[in-house]
Amino acid sequence: MTSQSETRRFVSGVVEGFYGRPWTMEQRTELFKREQKWGLNTYLYAPKDDYKHRMYWRDLYSAEEAEQLIALISAAKEHEVEFIYAISPGLDITFSNPKEVAALKRKLDQVREFGCRSFSLLFDDIETEMCPADKQAFSSFAHAQVAITNEVYQHLGEPETFLFCPTDYCAAFCTPNVSQSSYLHTLGEKLLPGIDVLWTGPKVVSHFISVESIDEVSSVLKRAPVIWDNIHANDYDPQRLFLGPYKERPTELIPKLRGVLTNPNCEFYPNFVAIHTLATWCKATADGGERDVEMSDEGQDLCYSPQRALTLALTDWLQDFLILDQPGGPRHAPAHLKKESSNEESMQTAVGEATYVPGPGENPLYTAEPLTLQDLTLLSDLFYLPYEHGPTARTMLQELDWLQNNSWAATAETDKTAEWHSRAQQFDEMCDAVVQMFNRLSNAPNRNILYDLYNYICDIKSGIGMAREHVKKLGGLSQPSAQLLNDDPEPWGFRGGLSGEFQRMLPCHGNRDLFRHPPKTAVYSIRPYCPEDKTEVQRIFKEMQREKSEVPTIAKPHLISDCLSTGDLIPSPQCGLVLEDEVGMCGFALGLTNVKPAAAKMKMKVCDSVLRDFPVLVTMQLLPRVTDPAPAKRMLTSLLSSIRSCGSQGAYCELRECDRRMLDFYAKLGSFKTIPMAGLPDDIIVMGSRL
Known part of the structure; x- marks a missing residue:
């Protein structure tokens, strides 16, 4: 092979x-x-x-x-x-x-x-x-x-x-x-x-x-x-x-x-x-x-930066948009691209007819602004990838979600009123950037590219326009728009079609939306684990087991990491951290440096060959409300740093196949790789990282 x-x-x-x-x-x-x-x-x-x-x-x-x-x-x-x-x-x-x-x-x-x-x-x-x-x-x-x-x-x-x-x-x-x-x-x-x-x-x-x-x-x-x-x-x-x-x-x-x-x-x-x-x-x-320093900070591929590759592609693509000699292209190039007059161009104006110049108080001539790299970056953000919106699109969705959830502050005299109107103004500016991008795209010389994009950019412009009007209405800045849904909406004011009707009738509708629960702004704190945290750690572990288990937890074989989470085993000194938000504890990361005696105590087998390279066991759990992976990554990085300072050269974790969230988390870190470990059930995956 x-x-x-x-x-x-x-x-x-x-x-x-x-x-x-x-x-x-x-x-x-x-x-x-x-x-x-x-x-x-x-x-x-x-x-x-x-x-x-x-x-x-x-x-x-x-x-x-x-x-x-x-x-x-x-x-x-x-x-x-x-x-x-x-x-x-x-x-x-x-x-x-x-x-x-x-x-x-x-x-x-x-x-x-x-x-x-x-x-x-x-x-x-x-x-x-x-x-x-x-x-x-x-x-x-x-x-x-x-x-x-x-x-x-x-x-x-x-x-x-x-x-x-x-x-x-x-x-x-x-x-x-x-x-x-x-x-x-x-x-x-x-x-x-x-x-x-x-x-x-x-x-x-x-x-x-x-x-x-x-x-x-x-x-x-x-x-x-x-x-x-x-x-x-x-x-x-x-x-x-x-x-x-x-x-x-x-x-x-x-x-x-x-x-x-x-x-x-x-x-x-x-x-x-x-x-x-x-x-x-x-x-x-x-x-x-x-080596890409920018991406290494994100825990991504050190040899390839998607964002940098995107910028290179969009920079090259911009030149294609500016090509004038395409079938069906505009009769004239925009002013910034216009070449010296040719005989053919001069024939389009009647002999002796002067170029029109608006008089005082009349509308100025419309001038198409040139398309920019920022426009194409915004376009990419709005139409990104199947499982992910681009940064600007995510920000717009987050802002709209916040403005709707805090709409009470728009007209009340509270500490949040000024913040609401400030964020509403920022949202309006982002919407305006989309409209301006649409206008510049519509006037780009290369019509072939535009015609492939046109249905999509018209659709997103319409959707953002309705969101913009909705925010203005929440702030008391405008009357309800005809575009917004009412008892008798125009057909272009909502996404329809028979397919849409069927989807709305199904119980699973929306369960795969990329942004069905927009992340709120949250402040997380990480602190060392202490004995008093045992009860909360147990609660989080049991809650996550219930959510992930297809069979009762009691029927599942216990792992050493389970015993660490339930309190049957105590984490090693300086090898425990907890994550807290404004509600309370929402996650934990624990480490065990003395795995072999702990396994003997719990009557479990552990593979000596694995322990030679990965002598430390780590386990981590996060409640579903932790939607931002950054604090979880910081917590695990801090734990591994503490383990490394104690002289250990590697750590491993035990994961069940049904725990797709944590499997994806470790896989995206890049440093954890799947390793074989004999004696474990078929549904257990072991991943290790050299420190």
């Missing part, structure tokens, strides 16, 4: 694999130019709505279609981009029928005649139930797919690049899990070693992709996967667009992967940021490159 991936170049680039209108040939050629410029090397042709790629996969391309594909493959070669042709026969293929296999070979042979040398077989998003003929011929769905894939791969002469997309292409689809998936094990054992496997990560649209998760799937597949990354894909929701940076994928993944292909937004032009930041990420290495 490792030797093979080391001998071949890292696959990096774009997969056109979304549902919706495929990109045009001109756009794809432009993509190749950008990939070459930014250092990416691959394009995977897999548009779901190319009928002859998926639905009518048996049909050969016509002469006209062949001419287009030949030109496209040639353009890719010209720009040093590897063109991979993908075909998706899984909707209706009969694996056991030799005629079907022959049809598949014939189709790929035709594309090979076009000059294509790299191929991919995709079996994603299809039914897993085999037809009776296939059930009789193959012992499983995986065996059927492997048989036809290996045969086609060998028929094509075992090309250097041949990708296979499994039906279970993410951890969430695997039964019962990745390590025990018979489907994946069959692929790993039976697929020929030269065939690479596509993988989207923990989910179809993965928030995080950890090194540990890739190690796990690589072990099962017996090869490093190629990530098909849907982090910027928007084909599942017409109201979403993603202009945030490539992130939550540590650069430590790079040597463990065969490659990364981003499957981005359906709209071509807004993908500038997604592809540009992926290129920046691909250039980073886990053990090289410039």
Whole structure:
């Protein structure tokens, strides 16, 4: 597995694999130019709505279609981009029928005649139930797919690049899990070693992709996967667009992967940021490159800063917005871009007609202000990533939440009245910045980019406009706007459609909103643990166990960390901290340096090999009301610093699989890695950190 991936170049680039209108040939050629410029090397042709790629996969391309594909493959070669042709026969293929296999070979042979040398077989998003003929011929769905894939791969002469997309292409689809998936094990054992496997990560649209998760799937597949990354894909929701940076994928993944292909937004032009930041990420290495002090302060990747990559991308993208010679572009460039008059321009004004100059007291001429980097940064913040709003968007939501919750102070004469009006003014200024950004975008010379963005920016402008009017009404500064909901609202005053009606009728509506509980401004304090805190620590531990447990707590096996939290074991000196907010204790972090005697006391086994590298046990719990990870991170950092000052070189923690919140917390820290420890239940994960 490792030797093979080391001998071949890292696959990096774009997969056109979304549902919706495929990109045009001109756009794809432009993509190749950008990939070459930014250092990416691959394009995977897999548009779901190319009928002859998926639905009518048996049909050969016509002469006209062949001419287009030949030109496209040639353009890719010209720009040093590897063109991979993908075909998706899984909707209706009969694996056991030799005629079907022959049809598949014939189709790929035709594309090979076009000059294509790299191929991919995709079996994603299809039914897993085999037809009776296939059930009789193959012992499983995986065996059927492997048989036809290996045969086609060998028929094509075992090309250097041949990708296979499994039906279970993410951890969430695997039964019962990745390590025990018979489907994946069959692929790993039976697929020929030269065939690479596509993988989207923990989910179809993965928030995080950890090194540990890739190690796990690589072990099962017996090869490093190629990530098909849907982090910027928007084909599942017409109201979403993603202009945030490539992130939550540590650069430590790079040597463990065969490659990364981003499957981005359906709209071509807004993908500038997604592809540009992926290129920046691909250039980073886990053990090289410039260390990013800014990101190290956040506990993030030391080799790649998403924010810095975003700024680089937006700076380059701004130049594209200012390109004038686009089809459908404005007749005149804005004043700051206007070149010297040409003969063509002079003909647009009647001979002898003077340029209009407004008179005294008349309206001045409208002048379109130039688009700025700040405008594009704001645009990115408003349309960031699937699991995260950008900084400005988060601030606006927080401010609106505070203004609504404290609206009583707007008209009352209290200490908070001045603060309310000050924050309302700041919110209004942020809303105005969005409006101004919209105006400058609308007047940008490059209309192609604008048309891809227009529906989205109109929508956000409308939503922010209603919020702005609502705040003014709360402050008694305006009459209720016609846009605000009333007994008979205009249809453009609310988000509607049949889909919206169905969602509002379902009990789960809103439980996945990114901002359903906006964090309030809170002050946290961290202090040393004392014996009197034992009862509160027990209460927090029991409350969190009840919230996370799918079975009664008493039925779950106790861990050493449980005993530390329940008070059955006492934390070591200077190895205990508690977190408090204005309500009271809301979290704790405890350490145990003498693990071995403690384990003997509680009649538990502990792995000597682990204790040699990680002699200290730490445990931490936080109540759900602690929505800000910063104080938790400070508390754990302080505890580990105290442990390190005592001479210890490592610490470990015990986590249950159901505790996704703490698992994500430790994973995002970056310093804690999963370590094997024998003798523990299957649902226990042990993570260690060298100090």
